[in-house]
Amino acid sequence: xxxxxxxxxxxxxxxxxxxxxxxxxxxxxxxxxxxxxxxxxxxxxxxxxxxxxxxxxxxxxxxxxxxxxxxxxxxxxxxxxxxxxxxxxxxxxxxxxxxxxxxxxxxxxxxxxxxxxxxxxxxxxxxxxxxxxxxxxxxxxxxxxxxxxxxxxxxxxxxxxxxxxxxxxxxxxxxxxxxxxxxxxxxxxxxxxxxxxxxxxxxxxxxxxxxxxxxxxxxxxxxxxxxxxxxxxxxxxxxxxxxxxxxxxxxxxxxxxxxxxxxxxxxxxxxxxxxxxxxxxxxxxxxxxxxxxxxxxxxxxxxxxxxxxxxxxxxxxxxxxxxxxxxxxxxxxxxx
Amino acid sequence: xxxxxxxxxxxxxxxxxxxxxxxxxxxxxxxxxxxxxxxxxxxxxxxxxxxxxxxxxxxxxxxxxxxxxxxxxxxxxxxxxxxxxxxxxxxxxxxxxxxxxxxxxxxxxxxxxxxxxxxxxxxxxxxxxxxxxxxxxxxxxxxxxxxxxxxxxxxxxxxxxxxxxxxxxxxxxxxxxxxxxxxxxxxxxxxxxxxxxxxxxxxxxxxxxxxxxxxxxxxxxxxxxxxxxxxxxxxxxxxxxxxxxxxxxxxxxxxxxxxxxxxxxxxxxxxxxxxxxxxxxxxxxxxxxxxxxxxxxxxxxxxxxxxxxxxxxxxxxxxxxxxxxxxxxxxxxxxxxxxxxxxxxxx
Numbered sequence: 001x002x003x004x005x006x007x008x009x010x011x012x013x014x015x016x017x018x019x020x021x022x023x024x025x026x027x028x029x030x031x032x033x034x035x036x037x038x039x040x041x042x043x044x045x046x047x048x049x050x051x052x053x054x055x056x057x058x059x060x061x062x063x064x065x066x067x068x069x070x071x072x073x074x075x076x077x078x079x080x081x082x083x084x085x086x087x088x089x090x091x092x093x094x095x096x097x098x099x100x101x102x103x104x105x106x107x108x109x110x111x112x113x114x115x116x117x118x119x120x121x122x123x124x125x126x127x128x129x130x131x132x133x134x135x136x137x138x139x140x141x142x143x144x145x146x147x148x149x150x151x152x153x154x155x156x157x158x159x160x161x162x163x164x165x166x167x168x169x170x171x172x173x174x175x176x177x178x179x180x181x182x183x184x185x186x187x188x189x190x191x192x193x194x195x196x197x198x199x200x201x202x203x204x205x206x207x208x209x210x211x212x213x214x215x216x217x218x219x220x221x222x223x224x225x226x227x228x229x230x231x232x233x234x235x236x237x238x239x240x241x242x243x244x245x246x247x248x249x250x251x252x253x254x255x256x257x258x259x260x261x262x263x264x265x266x267x268x269x270x271x272x273x274x275x276x277x278x279x280x281x282x283x284x285x286x287x288x289x290x291x292x293x294x295x296x297x298x299x300x301x302x303x304x305x306x307x308x309x310x311x312x313x314x315x316x317x318x319x320x321x322x323x324x325x326x327x328x329x330x331x332x333x334x335x336x
Numbered sequence: 337x338x339x340x341x342x343x344x345x346x347x348x349x350x351x352x353x354x355x356x357x358x359x360x361x362x363x364x365x366x367x368x369x370x371x372x373x374x375x376x377x378x379x380x381x382x383x384x385x386x387x388x389x390x391x392x393x394x395x396x397x398x399x400x401x402x403x404x405x406x407x408x409x410x411x412x413x414x415x416x417x418x419x420x421x422x423x424x425x426x427x428x429x430x431x432x433x434x435x436x437x438x439x440x441x442x443x444x445x446x447x448x449x450x451x452x453x454x455x456x457x458x459x460x461x462x463x464x465x466x467x468x469x470x471x472x473x474x475x476x477x478x479x480x481x482x483x484x485x486x487x488x489x490x491x492x493x494x495x496x497x498x499x500x501x502x503x504x505x506x507x508x509x510x511x512x513x514x515x516x517x518x519x520x521x522x523x524x525x526x527x528x529x530x531x532x533x534x535x536x537x538x539x540x541x542x543x544x545x546x547x548x549x550x551x552x553x554x555x556x557x558x559x560x561x562x563x564x565x566x567x568x569x570x571x572x573x574x575x576x577x578x579x580x581x582x583x584x585x586x587x588x589x590x591x592x593x594x595x596x597x598x599x600x601x602x603x604x605x606x607x608x609x610x611x612x613x614x615x616x617x618x619x620x621x622x623x624x625x626x627x628x629x630x631x632x633x634x635x636x637x638x639x640x641x642x643x644x645x646x647x648x649x650x651x652x653x654x655x656x657x658x659x660x661x662x663x664x665x666x667x668x669x670x671x672x673x674x675x676x677x678x679x680x681x682x683x
């Protein structure tokens with residue numbers, strides 16, 4: 001039985017309502033919002049943030065904060081492209097994806113060593129590794145724009161999953177990268193819901209010591225978490241490179257807080273123990289729609305940050321106030 | 337427990353504290369080592385008055401930001417909006433100078449307008465900090481999220497005010513604050529040291545300072561011993577906002593320009609400096625002398641590397657790498673020495 005009261009009070013529901021409300025407002029002001037071209041555009045823009053968000057979600061549930069994923073994404077993507085160009089690689093897009101994923105996995109495991117073996121706070125460790133990875137790449141690997149990326153990546157960038165004819169006669173397509181987002185989201189959901197380690201992630205976020213005493217292998221779980229997040233970052237990074245059709249060594253980095261905000265808007269607790277895949281996906285959609293579409297309703301681009309800032313504050317204040325109220329009501333029942 | 341007791345009660349004088357706090361001792365050693373190594377490597381340019389003065393200019397603005405950041409971290413939070421607050425305060429103060437100072441004003445007439453600009457900037461900083469404090473203490477949004485939202489909001493307001501462009505061109509009297517020297521000591525450095533001394537006294541000699549440390553160490557215990565954690569949180573964030581606004585004014589005066597996106601890497605640097613200076617991310621620890629020494633060693637390191645790698649393109653990228661390595665290294669050493677210390681007294 002679905003408990004409707006619970007659903008309506010959930011963060012996911014609030015975010016979904018915000019998305020619908022925002023879409024209606026934007027759509028009424030400018031019907032172009034609902035055109036198939038714009039819908040495809042929004043979906044395409046959500047892919048990279050969506051992939052990152054799945055990693056951020058797992059870390060937040062486990063009670064940590066990872067700010068190094070943009071650096072890992074960028075470093076994995078840039079090194080992959082650089083190596084493939086130097087060997088004059090001509091094959092499909094699969095090899096770049098595998099390479100970037102593995103590089104990301106490796107860098108993520110470095111995070112895990114500091115976090116799990118030395119018991120250092122996650123946010124500070126990832127702050128440090130982020131600076132270290134990024135500085136390493138720019139100084140030792142290179143800091144030039146690479147515009148001639150391998151042909152396989154270019155072909156992937158130009159491909160379409162489905163195409164549609166717009167009213168003005170032009171053809172618009174949905175990029176297959178959306179499938180990567182979909183697969184990653186489903187895998188994350190399966191991992192969190194049906195694997196022992198996935199359940200351990202929630203237990204870890206609830207209380208590390210309790211999880212340990214309950215028999216979870218905490219060190220293993222932490223290595224899986226940060227390895228997985230690193231791998232997702234690598235895949236997100238190479239997807240970004242494909243969509244942009246160039247390796248820009250100064251992109252992505254600095255966008256970490258926006259992704260974390262998207263996941264938290266979707267109901268993940270920054271203190272750990274709580275969060276869902278569907279909530280994170282909704283949070284990503286909300287932020288993407290805001291970033292892409294405010295211009296459609298005539299909000300000048302200089303005002304966009306003000307609006308996003310307001311929505312961020314309200315979006316985090318509402319659940320915080322609600323939690324305070326429900327805490328008070330449980331206290332009342334206890335005292336009765 | 338020795339070290340924690342000291343930083344809580346702060347009864348120990350500065351000198352004995354330097355002797356006891358292993359983190360500060362270690363940092364001082366690192367600073368001295370870097371200074372000696374760099375002086376050997378580049379004897380003609382590193383240990384010179386000119387270089388030391390230019391390093392003092394560079395570390396001041398980030399130092400002032402770090403004081404605010406450190407306070408918010410001592411109570412177990414964080415302030416991601418320091419840089420956005422600095423820019424917003426400086427932009428509004430800059431506009432006040434642009435609009436109020438008459439074109440034909442004499443140098444004496446300009447001074448009150450500069451004072452007014454500072455008052456405006458500080459009011460904006462206090463207001464920004466007040467907003468953060470209320471969101472964290474009363475609405476109960478986690479500090480990292482509340483200040484993330486306000487950071488975006490403040491940057492947004494700055495962008496709207498300026499239209500995204502930079503403001504530049506200010507009077508010489510104002511620029512003196514960022515570029516002048518008194519007895520060869522840079523004015524920004526004097527401001528930084530003055531603020532450091534004031535905050536050291538506030539933290540170690542006043543009831544407020546004690547409350548800050550108590551709340552950071554254990555908020556529940558602090559609450560039951562009669563401390564109003566919510567008021568402390570608001571006050572700490574208002575101080576952080578105030579520090580940010582002063583840093584913004586120093587930046588404005590030094591660079592003679594300000595734009596909404598200036599110095600976005602300062603936030604992470606301020607966190608890095610606070611952690612290096614002994615602030616624990618779970619709150620309760622940290623002192624201003626720690627911050628000052630962390631700043632000095634980082635400045636030696638980055639200036640030194642810039643000199644060593646001068647001919648190599650992208651030498652400033654090496655700085656990012658070295659800072660990251662240093663942060664991780666210091667934390668690992670702290671962890672290992674803590675572990676050893678906990679083992680020995682049991683015997």
